[in-house]
Amino acid sequence: xxxxxxxxxxxxxxxxxxxxxxxxxxxxxxxxxxxxxxxxxxxxxxxxxxxxxxxxxxxxxxxxxxxxxxxxxxxxxxxxxxxxxxxxxxxxxxxxxxxxxxxxxxxxxxxxxxxxxxxxxxxxxxxxxxxxxxxxxxxxxxxxxxxxxxxxxxxxxxxxxxxxxxxxxxxxxxxxxxxxxxxxxxxxxxxxxxxxxxxxxxxxxxxxxxxxxxxxxxxxxxxxxxxxxxxxxxxxxxxxxxxxxxxxxxxxxxxxxxxxxxxxxxxxxxxxxxxxxxxxxxxxxxxxxxxxxxxxxxxxxxxxxxxxxxxxxxxxxxxxxxxxxxxxxx
Amino acid sequence: xxxxxxxxxxxxxxxxxxxxxxxxxxxxxxxxxxxxxxxxxxxxxxxxxxxxxxxxxxxxxxxxxxxxxxxxxxxxxxxxxxxxxxxxxxxxxxxxxxxxxxxxxxxxxxxxxxxxxxxxxxxxxxxxxxxxxxxxxxxxxxxxxxxxxxxxxxxxxxxxxxxxxxxxxxxxxxxxxxxxxxxxxxxxxxxxxxxxxxxxxxxxxxxxxxxxxxxxxxxxxxxxxxxxxxxxxxxxxxxxxxxxxxxxxxxxxxxxxxxxxxxxxxxxxxxxxxxxxxxxxxxxxxxxxxxxxxxxxxxxxxxxxxxxxxxxxxxxxxxxxxxxxxxxxx
Numbered sequence: 001x002x003x004x005x006x007x008x009x010x011x012x013x014x015x016x017x018x019x020x021x022x023x024x025x026x027x028x029x030x031x032x033x034x035x036x037x038x039x040x041x042x043x044x045x046x047x048x049x050x051x052x053x054x055x056x057x058x059x060x061x062x063x064x065x066x067x068x069x070x071x072x073x074x075x076x077x078x079x080x081x082x083x084x085x086x087x088x089x090x091x092x093x094x095x096x097x098x099x100x101x102x103x104x105x106x107x108x109x110x111x112x113x114x115x116x117x118x119x120x121x122x123x124x125x126x127x128x129x130x131x132x133x134x135x136x137x138x139x140x141x142x143x144x145x146x147x148x149x150x151x152x153x154x155x156x157x158x159x160x161x162x163x164x165x166x167x168x169x170x171x172x173x174x175x176x177x178x179x180x181x182x183x184x185x186x187x188x189x190x191x192x193x194x195x196x197x198x199x200x201x202x203x204x205x206x207x208x209x210x211x212x213x214x215x216x217x218x219x220x221x222x223x224x225x226x227x228x229x230x231x232x233x234x235x236x237x238x239x240x241x242x243x244x245x246x247x248x249x250x251x252x253x254x255x256x257x258x259x260x261x262x263x264x265x266x267x268x269x270x271x272x273x274x275x276x277x278x279x280x281x282x283x284x285x286x287x288x289x290x291x292x293x294x295x296x297x298x299x300x301x302x303x304x305x306x307x308x309x310x311x312x313x314x315x316x317x318x319x320x321x322x323x324x325x326x327x328x329x330x
Numbered sequence: 331x332x333x334x335x336x337x338x339x340x341x342x343x344x345x346x347x348x349x350x351x352x353x354x355x356x357x358x359x360x361x362x363x364x365x366x367x368x369x370x371x372x373x374x375x376x377x378x379x380x381x382x383x384x385x386x387x388x389x390x391x392x393x394x395x396x397x398x399x400x401x402x403x404x405x406x407x408x409x410x411x412x413x414x415x416x417x418x419x420x421x422x423x424x425x426x427x428x429x430x431x432x433x434x435x436x437x438x439x440x441x442x443x444x445x446x447x448x449x450x451x452x453x454x455x456x457x458x459x460x461x462x463x464x465x466x467x468x469x470x471x472x473x474x475x476x477x478x479x480x481x482x483x484x485x486x487x488x489x490x491x492x493x494x495x496x497x498x499x500x501x502x503x504x505x506x507x508x509x510x511x512x513x514x515x516x517x518x519x520x521x522x523x524x525x526x527x528x529x530x531x532x533x534x535x536x537x538x539x540x541x542x543x544x545x546x547x548x549x550x551x552x553x554x555x556x557x558x559x560x561x562x563x564x565x566x567x568x569x570x571x572x573x574x575x576x577x578x579x580x581x582x583x584x585x586x587x588x589x590x591x592x593x594x595x596x597x598x599x600x601x602x603x604x605x606x607x608x609x610x611x612x613x614x615x616x617x618x619x620x621x622x623x624x625x626x627x628x629x630x631x632x633x634x635x636x637x638x639x640x641x642x643x644x645x646x647x648x649x650x651x652x653x654x655x656x657x658x659x660x
Binding site: 057058061113114117118120121124125127128129130133134136137138140141142143144145146147149150151152153154155173174177178179276277278280281282285286291292293294295296299300301302303 | 444447455606629
């Protein structure tokens with residue numbers, strides 16, 4: 001018997017496929033749920049049965065989130081915790097699991113395409129100046145841009161994409177279709193990324209002055225913390241644009257706000273912020289040419305299915321004792 | 331001597347290239363401008379010298395527009411009128427010129443890429459539900475879409491593009507990059523368009539029920555007038571979206587408004603309208619999931635250069651007595 005901690009929502013949608021995958025992998029699954037009352041915890045004898053726990057979105061964004069954290073900490077035989085998110089963030093219950101050697105994996109790959117589409121939409125909205133049209137629409141005002149007000153051709157402009165993983169690769173492909181010059185920045189290039197140039201992070205000092213569009217699609221690590229700050233922003237050419245679909249901590253937000261206010265940075269699409277939810281008093285909500293999406297770039301109805309498919313694929317490997325992809329080192 | 335009626339703005343930017351093209355074509359150009367005072371007309375002896383007139387954007391969207399029309403009608407030796415726009419619309423002075431056999435050409439091809447980028451941005455904004463995020467941004471509200479509210483995967487959805495000319499072809503290419511199933515509708519296919527299926531207009535009755543996304547990029551002719559009407563809208567699947575970057579007359583606007591209000595059509599990006607400017611009292615300004623751009627999809631700073639390049643290329647052919655492309659039949 002292999003004990004799984006899974007939501008009823010997951011089981012309703014993917015229970016049949018879980019059973020098939022488990023059978024194929026030679027596992028005899030025993031599925032446990034968190035109690036419906038989010039204030040109640042699983043009994044110790046049930047916790048002892050759980051080897052694999054999956055934090056699906058329905059638990060992540062509900063009162064069951066705390067119960068999930070309490071429960072996995074109380075499972076003495078837990079071997080693997082799986083997240084529906086692409087990144088494994090600083091969940092408060094994780095350090096204890098890492099110390100115990102529990103494997104922690106993400107759903108990386110399950111939502112790359114929707115995130116990239118949101119980022120490209122943000123880029124196009126800024127490039128075509130939709131905020132100007134949108135403002136006029138609110139006022140019922142027919143105000144076509146003419147003369148000096150028209151946007152610049154996007155074709156031929158240079159985009160620097162920091163982090164060319166699954167999301168950054170999809171962004172790069174679209175940017176090429178838009179006729180942009182695409183520069184990727186990645187620690188370990190695979191050499192088949194759809195970019196015109198690939199550089200290591202160490203090359204960034206020479207790249208900043210060429211960066212007309214900056215797309216942040218990297219992970220948030222000590223190396224990328226506040227990578228975009230007052231000094232690096234000052235090195236970008238005047239009129240540059242920024243799209244951030246990575247993590248808020250990659251950007252020094254007050255420095256970005258100052259650069260947006262001065263006009264040095266012409267616009268930004270921000271999906272992530274240093275403090276989330278973004279406080280109502282943040283100037284970012286009101287700044288012209290700032291498009292805010294609430295850490296929601298990935299929203300798409302196919303994510304749960306893609307995430308489940310990756311999980312079931314990993315489950316087969318796990319049963320064979322093989323290594324797990326998407327593993328977080330803690 | 332070949333007389334040109336050209337704006338000072340055109341001459342300032344492209345005068346050198348005009349001189350070179352004229353020299354190459356064996357023409358001795360004499361350039362005339364409209365008088366600075368838009369209320370004054372060129373003298374008859376100057377009008378008699380003009381063979382070629384170019385309606386650039388600076389005249390089209392200024393008080394000189396009327397003077398241009400009056401002047402070309404008063405030029406007895408006029409042979410060719412050229413427009414900076416992609417389409418040749420119902421300018422009031424045109425019928426008289428067609429009757430006299432004056433050649434009339436457009437700048438088709440000069441702004442296909444910007445228009446297609448605007449249309450794709452409109453499509454992505456509707457697909458990713460940016461109107462929902464934008465509304466929340468105005469209220470400083472952090473309201474990520476979760477559960478049933480999340481958008482559908484765009485990948486695998488079917489788009490029907492009516493009119494696969496320069497704009498439609500660019501739209502088709504982007505839709506393929508987005509993983510959509512792309513159907514083109516065109517009277518005279520070239521057979522190299524980037525579509526999965528190509529159909530003649532006669533196939534539309536069978537195509538409507540498959541049309542999850544409808545992109546209108548055709549010309550406005552008696553055949554396409556009110557092509558989208560109450561009857562055809564009713565045949566689209568519930569939740570379909572419409573993008574119109576062709577001409578307002580292709581859509582029966584009250585029928586579209588009714589379909590948007592009922593929810594049968596989930597959203598629309600409209601650049602063109604039956605009456606332009608769109609009247610302030612039109613419900614389209616306020617409808618949720620309607621993105622209005624003011625017949626401005628093409629706005630981009632490279633259009634004038636591209637338009638001038640096409641004009642100079644045509645000038646060389648015209649001097650050789652060859653046929654002019656982009657010619658409007660009247």
